[in-house]
Amino acid sequence: MYFSKKVISFRNGSVFAALFALLGMLPVRADVFNPDVFTLDNGMQVVVIPNHRAPIVSQMVWYRVGAADESLGESGNAHFLEHLMFQGTEKFKSGEFSSLVAKNGGQENAFTSWDYTAYHQTVARDRLEMVMELEADRMTGLILDDEAVLPEREVVREERRSRVGNSPGAQLGEVMRASQFLNHPYRIPIIGWDHEIEALNTETALRFYRKWYAPNNAVLIITGDVTTDEVKPLAQKYYGVIPAKDVPERTRVSEPPQQAARRVVKKSKLINSPSLTVRYLAPSYRTAGDNTPYALQVLDEIIGSGPTSRLYKNLAVAEKTAASVGSSYSPTAYDLTTFTLYISPSPGVSIEIAEKRLREELMDILKTGVSENEVTKAKTRMADAAIFARDSFSAAPNVIGRALMTGRTVDDIEAWPDRIAAVTTEDVNKVMQTIFDDNQSVTGLLLPEGVE
């Protein structure tokens, strides 16, 4: 329908839900995405993934900085800067970037998450050099003044109204995060709190830009109808000439031990049927440092993914407590993440009953464990899904980009299938005993106004 330039996060957009699923879907053979990786002298990493199905190429530039790296009191600054990156430089005046991309038949956008900020364009193969020149130019050449910055701040506040102000579910989600992370900046919304967005300005944006945007803190990913030999000289010509600079370490305050369960309730007139979400603090690939995230992905697949999963089979099909029920888990984060269970009761079933049954079902899974057969089937599906991931043009650069932004390597991505294949039934049954710790959980209820 209408475009959403400068999308704020992978995690909330339904467009990306499918892509997200791909994270659990990497190849059986280690050569599926088959990326070439090299590094420019200034430290900028370059990944090329040839894909010759259509005469097009896509460029993504990822910065290792996101909302969780903002200064205290300046929430939303990373995302605000992302919007402002479309303003202009000495070489290309305000509006020229987008107008050049469009008149050349290209499409573009950008997005911000807690751990990264990325900019991308897709164009006909012979326009690659043009978008590389444009993107390299704004890595250091951004010019901002109040005349451009202030209206854009209002755009961001409208974006917040659309995403959060008009959405009780999103309001609940914000408070759940703020409750989930007691200390870590993941507690703050990517788009920022409105009263802090209101105070962002030209100076905060430029300060953030100068601190974090540098070739040695960025990764260039080119996918499409192009070879690594073609990309190399272009990368050198446009990005290789940008001097490296000192970029600070990402130091985020860490979580203390969490010692009490939390419960958050949102009631709204815009809601007419209840739903419940329970999130448990969980390790990411980087924080775990062992195979726990792989075992958790297999667990998620077995208990909560699709119409034959444990939770759906028992709570929706067999006993009709739930209209929808399932789980989700993504280990791609720089710091901690969550393992989520959710349920919407069938019409006529109370939210209390639904919650009780969900928790009982979970206890039951913990008691009986998963079977060898379930694990084998789940692993087969996950391996198959990798082949489907190759059919998508955007999966490879997005999966690889997110990995590189969260402390992992291309080799980690390539090793994913082997590591999933290596997960045993015992591994799955072991991790489930530690993950569902009530004291590390937040329960969120979305209720119609007036229901007690």
Place this chain on the structure above:
Amino acid sequence: MMTFLLNRHSLFKTLPCLMLGLILFSQTLRAEDIIAVESTEGVTAWLVEDHSNPIISIKFAFSGGSSVDPEGKEGIANLVAATIDEGSGDLDSQNFQGKLNDLSISLSFDAGREYFTGELVTLKRNHAEALELLNQALTAPRFDSEPVERIRSQISLSLSRRIDAPGYKIQKMLRNLYYPKHVYGRPNDGTVESVAALTVIDLESYLEDNIALDNLTVSVVGDVTPDELRPMLNRAFQGLGHKAKPFRITGATPKVSGGVVVIKEDIPQSEVLLVQPGISRDDPDYYAAILVNQILGGGSFSSRLYQEIREKKGLAYSVGSYFSLLDQAPLLMASVATQNDRVSDSLKIIREQWRLMAEEGPTEQEFADAKTYLTGSFPLSFTSTGRVANILLAMQLNDLGINYLNNRNSYIEAVTLDDAKRVAKKLYNVEALTVIIAGDPVGIEEVAPIPN
């Protein structure tokens, strides 16, 4: 996974109506790449061979969709689409879904306004089982009471959930104002009451009447040759009736014109829709119209509405204009979301731009840029088997002919600036715009729409 429930629905403006007109085609894929394959049983499919991954995508459509739901029984097509993959032949719901899941086969159905559509995506190695399951779903669905009641309650839940959503209220208001008593005035997927009353006999009759070989359109893309495909088509569609019951949707002329309608909502941001009659896909001026709309409010960051409302004034995050291309009810719409006390500013600008476009048309530069965008972005849609299959299906349903792939850009090139100005004048009519607002807008006076 949350979408497991929500996927089972299509709202007023879903893919089929947008998909058919707005998709762009790639130069790589030439008319010569499409093979019309006819099976011994008379099933024809357009095939594009693509052996880059061992995947086969099949998309198909039966004309009719929800438009043939009898009055008072709205939602049949939608319930059929949601339940025919819930068990057939010897397999009950869990066994049927389990088999799909274990073999990584994705099979789904959807009921749009004009077409009942389906999609099968499978790994080549599982194609025999996949075709068998597809055939069983179409010809021998069990409609066991367990899955039918479960799905019915999921549908009712999501129907009742959306009743309170501002965006849905706008769509509903539009249907009621424009098409009272017409099939397009009814909800595509029914109401809680109509869905509650549907019986298995209704579902069976829908299949009997509307799913047949003579109203079937098929496209196939992927790892398959014409010789391999012929028997596959037989296997997929054998046992279907030969003739569907004829139907005719009469033209739906909007019953009102102009007006400003406010749906009072306690939300910080108003959602606004502006609507007027549009242009048919087969109108000779169609290409001029999409060029003009690209300039006014199309999907690039350079459109007039985007520039005036977002870039200059910071009034909104999302604003744009687009066509809805239902065969019998083409519409031209614009939408914006703005905080309540700036709604009148946004409306004023959209109306001004609408008038300006009608009076003066595009400038020479804008016109040239829009042409290079629409022709240059042509290849960007040819990136996966699924997307190509969608395009092949849309080409057939719109009678564009196989040569469309080669000719499409020349249709756009052939439009002159004078054509664009003439079509802008004819099409954009600020007096005809019906404005529907959900929110608590300040300074907006309601005006009753005028009966046509």
